[in-house]
Amino acid sequence: MSIGSVNLEQCLKCNLCTLVCPMMEVNPDYPGPKKAGPDGERYRLKDPAFFDYALKYCLNCKRCEVACPSDVHIGDMIQSARIKYGSQAKKKGLRSLRDWTLASTDLVGSISSPVAPIVNGVLALRPVKAVMDGVLAVDRHRTFPKYSRQKFVSWFRRQDQSAFDRFVTYFHGCYVNYNYPDLGKDFVRLMNAAGYGVHLLEKEKCCGVALMSNGFADKARRQGAVNLASMRKAVSAGEQVLTTSSTCTFTMRDEYPDVLGLDNSAVRDSLMLATKWLYTKLSSGEIHLKFRKDFRMKVAYHTACHMQKMGWQIYSIALLQMIPGLELTVLDQNCCGIAGTFGFKKENYGYSQAIGAKLFADVEASGADVVATDCETCKWQIEMSTGKTVLNPVEILAEAVEF
Numbered sequence: 001m002s003i004g005s006v007n008l009e010q011c012l013k014c015n016l017c018t019l020v021c022p023m024m025e026v027n028p029d030y031p032g033p034k035k036a037g038p039d040g041e042r043y044r045l046k047d048p049a050f051f052d053y054a055l056k057y058c059l060n061c062k063r064c065e066v067a068c069p070s071d072v073h074i075g076d077m078i079q080s081a082r083i084k085y086g087s088q089a090k091k092k093g094l095r096s097l098r099d100w101t102l103a104s105t106d107l108v109g110s111i112s113s114p115v116a117p118i119v120n121g122v123l124a125l126r127p128v129k130a131v132m133d134g135v136l137a138v139d140r141h142r143t144f145p146k147y148s149r150q151k152f153v154s155w156f157r158r159q160d161q162s163a164f165d166r167f168v169t170y171f172h173g174c175y176v177n178y179n180y181p182d183l184g185k186d187f188v189r190l191m192n193a194a195g196y197g198v199h200l201l202e203k204e205k206c207c208g209v210a211l212m213s214n215g216f217a218d219k220a221r222r223q224g225a226v227n228l229a230s231m232r233k234a235v236s237a238g239e240q241v242l243t244t245s246s247t248c249t250f251t252m253r254d255e256y257p258d259v260l261g262l263d264n265s266a267v268r269d270s271l272m273l274a275t276k277w278l279y280t281k282l283s284s285g286e287i288h289l290k291f292r293k294d295f296r297m298k299v300a301y302h303t304a305c306h307m308q309k310m311g312w313q314i315y316s317i318a319l320l321q322m323i324p325g326l327e328l329t330v331l332d333q334n335c336c337g338i339a340g341t342f343g344f345k346k347e348n349y350g351y352s353q354a355i356g357a358k359l360f361a362d363v364e365a366s367g368a369d370v371v372a373t374d375c376e377t378c379k380w381q382i383e384m385s386t387g388k389t390v391l392n393p394v395e396i397l398a399e400a401v402e403f
Helices: 003-010 016-020 022-026 033-046 053-057 063-067 074-085 097-103 105-123 126-136 152-156 173-179 181-193 209-213 217-236 246-258 274-284 305-310 313-321 349-366 376-386 393-400
Strands: 167-171 197-200 241-243 271-273 297-301 326-330 370-372 389-391
Touching (some): 016 063, 022 349, 033 063, 033 074, 063 074, 097 209, 181 274, 181 393, 274 313, 274 393, 305 313, 313 393
Parallel strands (some): 167 197, 167 241
């Protein structure tokens, strides 16, 4: 039974979801979450062949679900409709090489990392951007995240964790592994400073969020099953599974069961962001960290949309407020507009930037040295659009702690 058929009748048609939808502000062709979600689901239940092309405009930001007073799973409904009825679109050629490439994060990352300097240089060339724009419809204005020559897992294999008697398990994700291993290194340093060793999952795959949004739900389901099997082993060994990505966390906690039909009940409560875990341990006095007396930083915190859906921004914000010498501004919760791979696509780039405009203006007005956020794609969007350095709260904490 689909999410839509379970709770669509709880929709009060109050239209609060339409008031908070960032896409409706910039795109007159999008009818809004109520019409694409509960209203559209009624048509889809009557006619399985029905496919509304407006579904492609949904960012899956979940702001509609946060606003809904009746707890209707509007975003899940739209996401499930894409997966279930998307074959109608696929027959019209919408499953393209571009979508497959953007969704295949592990494959593309494993190919790119060994030759990272070459890949990074080539992707930055204007002629290459022009070809990608014309052939693959990847917008020429989009800046790609750089690849790292050394993968995080390669670095981690050389780290001795045998001195510790307490452990956490780290789901690093494809971004840390292939693009930004420094975040993973900071995570390990912090855990060690807190008296915990780090294990990696026995087997880890990309969380699958890019696969789902680009129409490859079956592969996302297979990868999710691998991740859950490894997490069950970690949890059964008494370890909590920590992450440094709000979107990976949200996908595995909420969309695995609600969209992919994967049972994560054995691990869900043990799967959390590192900032939530750290704040809980620090505030209870179970762990202690010593902060540098000379640390100074002016930070603007951006609440990523999936972070807002989980309600966990309070932990990252409170953790940053613990740091002496850190001046914090919490920005209004405006969507950055990138929505994972959505903002890379030529037909979406204009919407992506228009949605993010409010946030970019707030970042500029904050006067902050850096922006903090728990989402890697928000980081790409903000850095590209404002020129500001964007760091994960874990990185800032690692810089502020005296080791």
